[in-house]
Amino acid sequence: MRPIADLVIYEEDLSRINACLSALQRKARSAAILLIDTSGQLIASAGATDGLDTTPLASLAAGSIAAAGALAQLLGEKEFSFVFYDGERKRLHLSLIGSRAILLVLLDQNSAVALVRLQVKKFSREMEDIFTELSRRPNSGAEGKSSPSKPAIGEITDDDVENLFGKG
């Protein structure tokens, strides 16, 4: 197994991802969409996310997908292709994009599950291509330093970290 490389996202990547997510959100007539890294961190979102507590949503979605994957393996399946939660007013559709990311689609009363599923399938392929490109890209600081959209973080000292925590 290849170790999972760290994910680095630049301005131009995010606009591509955002465009893709927005299109999916519209075409699937879903309320909101979150793109989540499999370790539980939110990468991008589209739609009505204002009222959503996206950080724990992302973490719990990743936990849920991870548990589903482990259940699948116990049963001799490669994976379950999606996880679906069916509430009274809200429904959640979780699916994997390759092995890197999770797509969380929030459906409301106006969304049709079949349409969502169809569109998710279509867009997952496109997203997977983007991620494949991202992960192939050499991730060296030297290369990134020249471009204004790729500013180097610079040297992080222990004092920087100490300052984050304040005096406490």
Next chain:
Amino acid sequence: MSFINYAAREINCKLVYYGPGLCGKTTNLQHIYKRVDPGAKGKLISLATETERTLFFDFLPLELGTIRGFKTRFHLYTVPGQIFYEASRKLILKGADGVVFVADSQIERVEANIQSLADMRQHLGDQGIDPDKIPLVLQYNKRDLPNVTPIDELQKALNPRNLPWFEAVASQGIGVFETLKAIAKVVMQELQKKT
């Protein structure tokens, strides 16, 4: 997996508290949650049994401020320490940037600590993470109890590489932030090497 978002100028890191059952992992997160300013933390989510044992994980997102203009977030997780939740422990380690190994200092827990550390190394490997390279700090917890193993014995058993270690009484908040700061520092140093 650290996630640097240059577009939003954010750095995200995943830190996992690992250790045997009842060693005090959840207590660490509860203390951090209590002490951090409301604006700098999200909800503490605990997926726990009715008896308050961790069932899947605890999750606490911290957004403490910026480093060089980058919003720096730490996502803290605990694993369930009970032996039979092994499958869940492995899942939580996925994409971890740093681990705090919380040891229970009580004499009768020596074996459990050693077992848990071995189990952690195995699971890290399974997740494609090199257990000798991932940032790791140790916390010797429950130092307030009368029947504790001396530190040098714990060091010999659990910390042959002499990684940063801290004595703690998590239930009183002692040593909790020292441990967190230490793992944050090692993780940020490591991150810098990669960018």
